[in-house]
Amino acid sequence: MFRRYDKPGRPRRPSPKRHAFSMPVREVFEVRIEKMVQGGEGMARLADGRVCFVAGALPGELCKVAVTFTKKDFSRGHVVEVLEGASPDRVEARCPLYGKCGGCSLQHLDSEKQAEYLAQVERENFRRIARIELPESFTVHTGPAWGYRNRARVVVVCDQAGDKPIVRFGFRKQESNSVALFKNCPVLTPALNEFLQGKAREIFAGKFRPGREMEVNLFDNGSGEISYYYEGMPASEFSENAVSVAEICGKKIEADASVFFQSNLELLPALVKSVRNAVDEGLASGESSDEWLIDLFSGVGFFAAMLMDKFKRVTTVEREEKCLQHAKVNLSVTNGTTDSAINGKIENVSAPAEEWLARNVMDIPATLIVDPPRTGLPKEALDAIADSSVNRLIYVSCHPVTLARDTALLAEKGFKIRRAEAFAFYPQTPHLEMMLVLAR
Numbered sequence: 260m261f262r263r264y265d266k267p268g269r270p271r272r273p274s275p276k277r278h279a280f281s282m283p284v285r286e287v288f289e290v291r292i293e294k295m296v297q298g299g300e301g302m303a304r305l306a307d308g309r310v311c312f313v314a315g316a317l318p319g320e321l322c323k324v325a326v327t328f329t330k331k332d333f334s335r336g337h338v339v340e341v342l343e344g345a346s347p348d349r350v351e352a353r354c355p356l357y358g359k360c361g362g363c364s365l366q367h368l369d370s371e372k373q374a375e376y377l378a379q380v381e382r383e384n385f386r387r388i389a390r391i392e393l394p395e396s397f398t399v400h401t402g403p404a405w406g407y408r409n410r411a412r413v414v415v416v417c418d419q420a421g422d423k424p425i426v427r428f429g430f431r432k433q434e435s436n437s438v439a440l441f442k443n444c445p446v447l448t449p450a451l452n453e454f455l456q457g458k459a460r461e462i463f464a465g466k467f468r469p470g471r472e473m474e475v476n477l478f479d480n481g482s483g484e485i486s487y488y489y490e491g492m493p494a495s496e497f498s499e500n501a502v503s504v505a506e507i508c509g510k511k512i513e514a515d516a517s518v519f520f521q522s523n524l525e526l527l528p529a530l531v532k533s534v535r536n537a538v539d540e541g542l543a544s545g546e547s548s549d550e551w552l553i554d555l556f557s558g559v560g561f562f563a564a565m566l567m568d569k570f571k572r573v574t575t576v577e578r579e580e581k582c583l584q585h586a587k588v589n590l591s592v593t594n595g596t597t598d599s600a601i602n603g604k605i606e607n608v609s610a611p612a613e614e615w616l617a618r619n620v621m622d623i624p625a626t627l628i629v630d631p632p633r634t635g636l637p638k639e640a641l642d643a644i645a646d647s648s649v650n651r652l653i654y655v656s657c658h659p660v661t662l663a664r665d666t667a668l669l670a671e672k673g674f675k676i677r678r679a680e681a682f683a684f685y686p687q688t689p690h691l692e693m694m695l696v697l698a699r
């Protein structure tokens with residue numbers, strides 16, 4: 260269904276990634292939404308065959324859509340009005356900043372239904388990108404829909420009213436430098452909101468020059484302790500206020516607010532349980548061995564710390580040198596491992612994973628877990644895994660598109676999906692955490 264309201268203006272050159280709501284409207288159409296796609300947008304087809312991605316739309320709805328970006332083969336826009344057939348899963352967004360702040364884009368969809376929609380999107384991603392069907396058993400583990408996010412990067416805006424410093428907080432608008440100021444963010448943990456409304460104002464008042472905006476990383480360790488980090492933080496302030504310890508599945512995991520850490524502590528134990536089960540299945544089947552666990556893209560050594568009790572030797576590989584010290588602490592034999600034989604057989608490496616893999620050809624069927632950034636596995640890493648004696652790989656991913664791409668490449672080398680699970684780590688956003696077990 261298609262109707263044009265306005266003539267298109269002279270095309271500008273905005274980035275296609277910029278948030279549809281923040282861009283000038285170029286034309287308005289009526290379209291019927293066919294399905295939800297990666298990124299949480301509704302997909303519709305215009306009369307001329309172009310695909311239109313519509314923010315804020317749900318499948319089945321007839322929407323008036325303001326188009327804000329047009330290319331030869333696709334357009335992008337946002338819902339102005341649902342004209343007919345509003346989805347029964349549509350709800351009022353909870354946050355007054357919805358559509359302005361770059362953080363959430365699924366608040367218009369019932370929280371109870373988000374996992375179901377995103378699972379469908381994942382299935383389609385794998386069909387489209389990898390030409391692979393996810394197993395029937397593919398499930399999404401869910402946790403709290405609000406107040407879950409224990410880690411965030413906020414913008415601190417410092418001003419001065421006479422002698423009095425004024426400190427406010429916001430999030431960057433998507434692909435934009437402007438800031439959406441907030442008082443209370445419904446996806447942040449209550450402890451983070453409380454910190455921002457109270458102690459954070461004292462901490463940051465006078466710290467940055469008036470008129471200056473500073474990005475600050477915040478981390479809630481799940482026990483009400485908030486740590487923070489900003490660029491240029493003095494070493495003494497860093498050691499007192501950036502470093503933190505979270506207790507996860509009975510283990511104490513040290514990290515600091517400047518490095519990667521998982522951002523949904525409530526659902527994290529479910530992922531740990533699935534990863535441990537996946538390891539047990541590999542060991543029981545003989546596809547992998549307990550001789551050697553290799554945790555690639557290991558951050559502070561999180562997965563290795565959760566799995567080390569099952570192995571005789573453990574190696575973590577992480578590019579960020581800042582993670583190394585934490586990984587050493589997290590994998591120390593005092594952290595839950597009673598087997599003193601592993602002492603001296605723990606190796607924490609600071610190097611790009613692809614370089615380490617190329618230098619260390621694995622000639623035993625080691626157990627390999629990888630958790631790369633959104634860009635997925637570098638080609639050299641994929642090649643090295645394919646050439647090694649690794650027959651079983653646990654792949655944790657926060658970006659299903661690169662996961663599907665890498666799965667297709669590994670499939671060419673004989674790997675098949677044994678198990679697929681997802682974790683709704685980021686409700687109100689279109690992101691899912693995935694765990695695949697691949698074996699050959």
Ligand SMILES: C[S@@+](CC[C@H](N)C(=O)[O-])C[C@H]1O[C@@H](n2cnc3c(N)ncnc32)[C@H](O)[C@@H]1O
Binds near residue numbers: 555578
């Ligand atoms: C998604 S995080 C996972 C961290 C860890 N597995 C965890 O659960 O906390 C990805 C990590 O990979 C690291 N990284 C990115 N590129 C890398 C590379 N080429 N080689 C090694 N580590 C890399 C990042 O610094 C980051 O710590």
